[in-house]
Amino acid sequence: MSTTPATPGTTVLAPEIAARLKRTEDGLLPAIAQQYDTGEVLMLGWMDDEALHRTLTTGRCTYWSRSRREYWVKGDTSGHAQAVKSVALDCDGDTLLVKVDQTGAACHTGDRTCFDADVLPLA
Amino acid sequence: MSTTPATPGTTVLAPEIAARLKRTEDGLLPAIAQQYDTGEVLMLGWMDDEALHRTLTTGRCTYWSRSRREYWVKGDTSGHAQAVKSVALDCDGDTLLVKVDQTGAACHTGDRTCFDADVLPLA
Numbered sequence: 001m002s003t004t005p006a007t008p009g010t011t012v013l014a015p016e017i018a019a020r021l022k023r024t025e026d027g028l029l030p031a032i033a034q035q036y037d038t039g040e041v042l043m044l045g046w047m048d049d050e051a052l053h054r055t056l057t058t059g060r061c062t063y064w065s066r067s068r069r070e071y072w073v074k075g076d077t078s079g080h081a082q083a084v085k086s087v088a089l090d091c092d093g094d095t096l097l098v099k100v101d102q103t104g105a106a107c108h109t110g111d112r113t114c115f116d117a118d119v120l121p122l123a
Numbered sequence: 124m125s126t127t128p129a130t131p132g133t134t135v136l137a138p139e140i141a142a143r144l145k146r147t148e149d150g151l152l153p154a155i156a157q158q159y160d161t162g163e164v165l166m167l168g169w170m171d172d173e174a175l176h177r178t179l180t181t182g183r184c185t186y187w188s189r190s191r192r193e194y195w196v197k198g199d200t201s202g203h204a205q206a207v208k209s210v211a212l213d214c215d216g217d218t219l220l221v222k223v224d225q226t227g228a229a230c231h232t233g234d235r236t237c238f239d240a241d242v243l244p245l246a
Contacts, residue, residue: 017243030153032164039162041155044218057246084245090237091230095167097238107214114213115220120140122207123180 003069005048013053021049022094028064029096031055033074033106036085036099042106043114045074047096052087059084061100080104126192128171136176144172145217151187152219154178156197156229159208159222165229166237168197170219175210182207184223203227 005027008018023029028046035042045063047055051071054062058073061082065072075081082100089096107114128150131141146152151169158165168186170178174194177185181196184205188195198204205223212219230237 014244020241030167032155032167034162034164039157041157041164041220044153044155044213056243059245087243087245088238089241089243090167091232091234091240092237095237097164109214111214114215114218115211117214118143118212118216120179120210120212121137122182122210 005064006050008049011048011050011053013049013056017052017089018049020089020093021052022092023048026066028066029094031061031063031096031098033061033082033098033100033102035102037101040113041115042082042100042102042112045072052096055084055098056087061098075103078104078108080106082106125194128187129173131172134171134173134176136172136179140175140212141172143212143216144175145215146171149189151189152217154184154186154219154221156184156205156221156223156225158225160224163236164238165205165223165225165235168195175219178207178221179210184221198226201227201231203229205229 031047033042048064051062051064061074063072081103085099154170156165171187174185174187184197186195204226208222
């Protein structure tokens with residue numbers, strides 16, 4: 001099992017897409033998951049080329065877990081899967097927006113989104 | 124003018140907030156800007172402690188520009204400002220969701236959002 005993100009050019013991600021990606025030093029892009037119909041921002045995960053390839057081709061959101069150092073198909077352990085509706089690359093090529101249909105809670109805490117619990121005070 | 128993000132603990136960001144942040148090695152957190160009423164995901168920027176402090180206290184979204192190595196008040200040059208409605212920290216403390224009221228286009232290309240132009244093909 002790989003413990004590092006895929007080196008660019010070593011996966012079967014379409015070369016014309018791979019050529020447009022601007023990755024962090026770790027070879028990753030932040031991926032924003034948004035509920036496609038309500039617009040809720042659910043979570044932010046990270047994808048390398050291979051995770052993006054799997055997300056585009058399997059219909060299920062796949063991330064690279066920076067803490068566990070492995071691919072992570074959202075919902076495989078929790079059942080809280082994300083069915084992929086669309087994937088867009090931003091104008092700089094360094095961020096992904098994935099519109100999904102989220103089953104149940106997106107957050108491991110049981111909250112619908114990872115942003116529900118900690119609203120910061122405005123001055 | 125500083126050319127590096129603020130070192131944690133050296134800004135006036137409230138200590139109880141600063142203590143919960145999990146930053147990249149560069150001292151930054153990704154910040155998702157979302158239009159507060161329509162739910163559109165507008166862009167993703169980066170904030171250090173000082174940019175977050177300014178965002179929470181000035182009513183205007185302030186980012187750290189990784190390319191220009193400086194603080195960047197969204198709209199100061201373009202007029203396309205972001206009025207801050209709310210700021211939330213995610214469950215891991217490593218991502219911010221900023222709900223804003225965006226004036227005009229969020230994207231430097233003139234598109235409403237940075238994700239409008241490049242939808243990737245699903246297999």
